[in-house]
Amino acid sequence: MTALGIDTAISIGRVRPVTQRHEAVLVARLRVLLVALLFALVALAALSRIVFLGIGGGASGPASLEEALLPDRGEIVDRNGTPMARNFPARALWFNPKAMGDGGTPLTRSADEVATRIAAIFPEADKAIILRRLTSGKAGYLRRRVLPEQANQIHALGELALELPEETDRHYPQGSLGAHVLGYVTHDGDGKVGMEQVLQSRLTDPALRGEPMALSIDMRVQGALEDELRSGMLATNAMGAAGIVLDVDTGEVMALASLPEFDPNVMDRRVVDYEFNRVTNQVYELGSTFKPLSVAAAIDAGVVRDFSKRWNARDVEISNAVLADSHFLGNHLNVPEALIQSSNTVTARIADELGAERLRRTMIDLGMNERPYIELPARGHPIWPKGKWPRLRNMTISYGHGIAVTPLHLASAYAAMVNGGVWRPATLQKLEAGEVPRGRRVFKESTSSRMRQLLRMIAIYGTGKNADAKGYRVGGKTGSAEKPGKRGYRETSLVSTFAAAFPMDNPRYVVVAMLDEPKGTHASSFQRTAAWNAAPIVGKLVPRIGPLMGVRPDMSRDVDISDLKPLIPGGGT
Amino acid sequence: MTASTSTSTGSTRPIGAGEPFAGSRTSDFKIWWREVDRVLLLLVLLLVAIGAAAVAAASPATARRLSTSEVTLPDLYFYWAHMRWLVVGLAVMLGASFLSRDNARRVGVLLAVAMIGALMLVPLIGHEVNGAKRWIKFGIGFQPSEFLKPGFAILLAWVLSWRLRDPNLPVLAVVSAVAALVGVLLMLQPNLGATILFGGVWFVLVMLSGVSFKKIAGLVVGSVAGVVAAYFFYGNARNRIDAFFGGGTAFDHVDLAERTLLSGGWTGAGFWLGEQKMRLPEAHTDYIFSVIGEEFGLIWCALIVVVYLAIIGRALVRLADEENLFALLAAAGLTAQIGGQAFINIMVNLQLFPSKGMTLPLVSYGGSSTIAVCLTVGLLLAMTRRNPFLTRETPGIAGFASNKEPPR
Numbered sequence: 001m002t003a004l005g006i007d008t009a010i011s012i013g014r015v016r017p018v019t020q021r022h023e024a025v026l027v028a029r030l031r032v033l034l035v036a037l038l039f040a041l042v043a044l045a046a047l048s049r050i051v052f053l054g055i056g057g058g059a060s061g062p063a064s065l066e067e068a069l070l071p072d073r074g075e076i077v078d079r080n081g082t083p084m085a086r087n088f089p090a091r092a093l094w095f096n097p098k099a100m101g102d103g104g105t106p107l108t109r110s111a112d113e114v115a116t117r118i119a120a121i122f123p124e125a126d127k128a129i130i131l132r133r134l135t136s137g138k139a140g141y142l143r144r145r146v147l148p149e150q151a152n153q154i155h156a157l158g159e160l161a162l163e164l165p166e167e168t169d170r171h172y173p174q175g176s177l178g179a180h181v182l183g184y185v186t187h188d189g190d191g192k193v194g195m196e197q198v199l200q201s202r203l204t205d206p207a208l209r210g211e212p213m214a215l216s217i218d219m220r221v222q223g224a225l226e227d228e229l230r231s232g233m234l235a236t237n238a239m240g241a242a243g244i245v246l247d248v249d250t251g252e253v254m255a256l257a258s259l260p261e262f263d264p265n266v267m268d269r270r271v272v273d274y275e276f277n278r279v280t281n282q283v284y285e286l287g288s289t290f291k292p293l294s295v296a297a298a299i300d301a302g303v304v305r306d307f308s309k310r311w312n313a314r315d316v317e318i319s320n321a322v323l324a325d326s327h328f329l330g331n332h333l334n335v336p337e338a339l340i341q342s343s344n345t346v347t348a349r350i351a352d353e354l355g356a357e358r359l360r361r362t363m364i365d366l367g368m369n370e371r372p373y374i375e376l377p378a379r380g381h382p383i384w385p386k387g388k389w390p391r392l393r394n395m396t397i398s399y400g401h402g403i404a405v406t407p408l409h410l411a412s413a414y415a416a417m418v419n420g421g422v423w424r425p426a427t428l429q430k431l432e433a434g435e436v437p438r439g440r441r442v443f444k445e446s447t448s449s450r451m452r453q454l455l456r457m458i459a460i461y462g463t464g465k466n467a468d469a470k471g472y473r474v475g476g477k478t479g480s481a482e483k484p485g486k487r488g489y490r491e492t493s494l495v496s497t498f499a500a501a502f503p504m505d506n507p508r509y510v511v512v513a514m515l516d517e518p519k520g521t522h523a524s525s526f527q528r529t530a531a532w533n534a535a536p537i538v539g540k541l542v543p544r545i546g547p548l549m550g551v552r553p554d555m556s557r558d559v560d561i562s563d564l565k566p567l568i569p570g571g572g573t
Numbered sequence: 574m575t576a577s578t579s580t581s582t583g584s585t586r587p588i589g590a591g592e593p594f595a596g597s598r599t600s601d602f603k604i605w606w607r608e609v610d611r612v613l614l615l616l617v618l619l620l621v622a623i624g625a626a627a628v629a630a631a632s633p634a635t636a637r638r639l640s641t642s643e644v645t646l647p648d649l650y651f652y653w654a655h656m657r658w659l660v661v662g663l664a665v666m667l668g669a670s671f672l673s674r675d676n677a678r679r680v681g682v683l684l685a686v687a688m689i690g691a692l693m694l695v696p697l698i699g700h701e702v703n704g705a706k707r708w709i710k711f712g713i714g715f716q717p718s719e720f721l722k723p724g725f726a727i728l729l730a731w732v733l734s735w736r737l738r739d740p741n742l743p744v745l746a747v748v749s750a751v752a753a754l755v756g757v758l759l760m761l762q763p764n765l766g767a768t769i770l771f772g773g774v775w776f777v778l779v780m781l782s783g784v785s786f787k788k789i790a791g792l793v794v795g796s797v798a799g800v801v802a803a804y805f806f807y808g809n810a811r812n813r814i815d816a817f818f819g820g821g822t823a824f825d826h827v828d829l830a831e832r833t834l835l836s837g838g839w840t841g842a843g844f845w846l847g848e849q850k851m852r853l854p855e856a857h858t859d860y861i862f863s864v865i866g867e868e869f870g871l872i873w874c875a876l877i878v879v880v881y882l883a884i885i886g887r888a889l890v891r892l893a894d895e896e897n898l899f900a901l902l903a904a905a906g907l908t909a910q911i912g913g914q915a916f917i918n919i920m921v922n923l924q925l926f927p928s929k930g931m932t933l934p935l936v937s938y939g940g941s942s943t944i945a946v947c948l949t950v951g952l953l954l955a956m957t958r959r960n961p962f963l964t965r966e967t968p969g970i971a972g973f974a975s976n977k978e979p980p981r
Binding site for chain 1: 736737740777780781782783834835838839871874875878879881882885886889890892893894895896897898901902905909912916919920923924925
């Protein structure tokens with residue numbers, strides 16, 4: 001091509017016969033431009049490579065001094081600034097059989113001797129495993145974490161094939177506390193399970209990762225919650241437990257625990273087995289804890305106006321089914337009595353009078369028909385009856401059967417019931433004063449204040465007595481639902497829940513404690529129901545967390561229940 | 574400056590570099606100022622200035638690496654050494670640029686012959702550094718291969734220009750034999766990088782001398798075969814090529830260089846704030862481009878590429894107007910020598926080329942080789958000197974472009 005170009009240039013440009021000298025110079029002059037073009041192409045290649053590398057083809061990004069001081073991954077702290085997750089530089093022990101680069105044996109000594117020496121540095125290590133790796137000829141980790149002193153000892157062995165690459169380690173100083181809230185970080189740096197996954201981009205963003213991320217969790221409350229749940233769980237041989245402490249006015253989660261737990265510092269079998277979050281991911285039929293919600297809906301709709309009105313408490317016979325109470329409570333009960341004694345029949349009749357549509361509407365307003373509102377990635381979808389509810393379904397749902405939700409759903413609904421009637425989404429992020437969502441009104445203010453009285457009365461006179469911590473004005477409702485098995489409900493497998501709020505005269509926090517399949521033990525007076533296992537957990541927990549969160553015990557204050565007191569036996573006048 | 578007084582008196586200047594008076598130093602300087610390619614000179618000085626800053630940035634890395642328990646080198650040890658060499662080098666460069674073409678040719682040819690002779694001595698009395706015999710020590714040590722660089726292109730150009738006197742002279746055979754001899758001597762050291770560089774200069778000159786493109790294509794195929802042969806018969810080349818394609822160990826030079834190059838991002842970590850450079854061997858010489866990348870940023874790396882391209886482009890494009898075949902070939906050869914070395918070094922740093930022990934001319938710390946590089950540039954400036962008042966006889970680059978009848 002170029003040769004052709006020269007020919008034409010000569011034939012057109014040089015009509016007269018050219019001397020050899022001219023021709024040689026002319027060819028050289030043309031080809032000099034070709035050389036220049038070649039250099040231009042090389043320079044272009046170099047420039048494109050620079051642009052490619054700079055834009056991200058393997059560029060590790062600008063490492064300014066400022067950025068070098070930032071952690072690789074942002075710190076997570078609780079609402080008071082207590083560190084929950086932080087990075088620190090660490091080293092691993094890596095076997096690189098090609099390090100010698102001469103194609104010979106990777107080690108200068110025998111593999112057996114090297115393995116013995118490594119095992120001497122790490123007493124807990126298995127020499128056989130190390131030896132297998134050293135003789136495999138394949139590169140790989142010998143140890144994930146090496147302390148500085150151990151690194152020096154390894155270095156002193158003088159084996160080039162033993163490399164100590166720097167790695168950043170994610171450390172959870174609180175151990176297993178709040179494990180389900182935090183989750184963990186894989187070796188590739190991806191957050192999993194909890195807020196580590198949710199906040200992945202925020203924690204790795206160079207512009208933001210310098211600032212610690214504050215969660216709504218209060219580590220002290222979290223510690224108390226896990227402690228009380230664990231003792232409750234162990235005392236009753238339950239297979240699991242779940243608990244949550246929620247700020248009723250903001251939706252901030254102060255503590256959230258699912259037991260058994262795992263330790264995000266230790267990547268072992270427990271992580272796989274227990275990373276499942278019972279609070280946000282598992283749905284349960286929460287039983288009688290739904291009764292106050294149904295009663296509140298009925299009060300709100302004007303179906304329950306007169307609290308002295310007595311409702312028929314005998315078995316409800318409807319479309320071949322019989323709805324009964326756990327034991328005979330009387331022929332008729334008023335509403336306070338029905339709640340205090342946890343009557344299925346009265347609640348069902350109230351719901352029947354309220355109508356399926358209105359109860360359904362209230363449940364939808366409380367968010368029972370969708371996944372719970374919280375940042376965590378694992379959120380369970382409720383088992384929500386589709387379409388129009390038949391009469392029987394409406395009645396069972398009123399006392400918490402035929403609908404399965406997460407404990408978090410229940411906590412948010414209780415918050416709405418006691419805080420004046422406004423439902424707000426739960427959040428794990430610390431909210432400033434102006435950031436609290438407006439929420440949506442579910443109940444009237446007057447309904448809410450009635451419910452405070454009724455919940456308090458359950459704790460004073462009813463099934464919640466064991467939760468009534470002196471001076472903390474706890475109010476709440478038990479729920480003991482049989483778990484569905486292959487053939488209907490299993491009488492011995494229960495989910496025992498206590499949903500509470502305190503202090504009832506001015507509710508600040510909702511506490512939900514749940515035990516999965518507690519057994520009747522000496523500690524629970526050989527009872528499986530919530531009054532004997534879940535309620536005592538709350539009763540012991542509230543005095544521990546109340547003062548931490550600004551609620552002091554005060555015997556001189558309480559919600560005024562004087563107008564309802566005469567309606568129950570033993571209430572006196 | 575001393576060179577100019579001794580050489581400018583005795584000789585007659587050729588066409589295009591008029592010599593009306595055997596004049597004083599002042600008139601010599603005036604003539605030089607008018608004739609020299611001032612843009613080229615400015616670009617070269619710009620590069621030298623960038624180089625000084627880069628060596629200052631890289632100096633602590635090397636100084637600390639080479640410090641022992643007995644001797645602690647000051648952080649700026651290599652910077653001040655570089656400055657001293659630069660003073661001598663720039664004097665040599667300017668002195669050489671004062672030479673007339675004929676004298677430049679004489680200096681070049683003599684230097685080339687002397688250095689080929691010295692190369693032959695290297696295997697006998699050479700001094701071994703890092704597993705290769707490249708140095709000769711006469712009082713101070715020097716690498717003959719470095720000082721061959723300025724002479725080689727001029728020697729080859731001179732031989733090729735014989736053809737104008739007698740078309741039947743076997744000039745191609747002679748230059749190829751000289752290049753082959755140099756190649757063999759360099760591979761004895763061994764020094765594959767320099768062999769490739771000298772081979773490249775030879776290739777450019779042969780191409781410019783008017784060899785048909787068919788033969789050039791044959792040459793390209795031959796050189797590929799040569800590289801393959803080097804891969805199989807020459808251990809050092811094999812290791813480096815394997816490392817280039819296979820990705821070496823974590824502590825490979827290339828890997829360290831890439832980490833250094835990229836750790837500054839676009840705008841750099843800041844002067845003397847680089848961290849990765851501290852782990853880099855040869856930070857002040859072979860991998861100074863990476864140090865620039867870390868401390869000044871990729872933008873400056875791109876700028877340096879552009880400056881080299883500007884130097885090469887300026888020199889070569891102006892040659893398209895050159896009438897004198899020898900000057901054209903010599904200047905093109907010298908440009909290829911500098912540009913080739915620069916781009917091989919840059920490509921190594923950008924991981925587009927297997928690792929070669931080669932400095933970045935005018936930028937790297939070079940020691941005695943700084944003088945050789947400066948002499949190369951000085952001779953290039955001498956070859957590209959042109960009387961601005963004389964117009965050419967044949968169409969220049971503008972003529973190529975417009976395809977017009979040349980002025981007679």
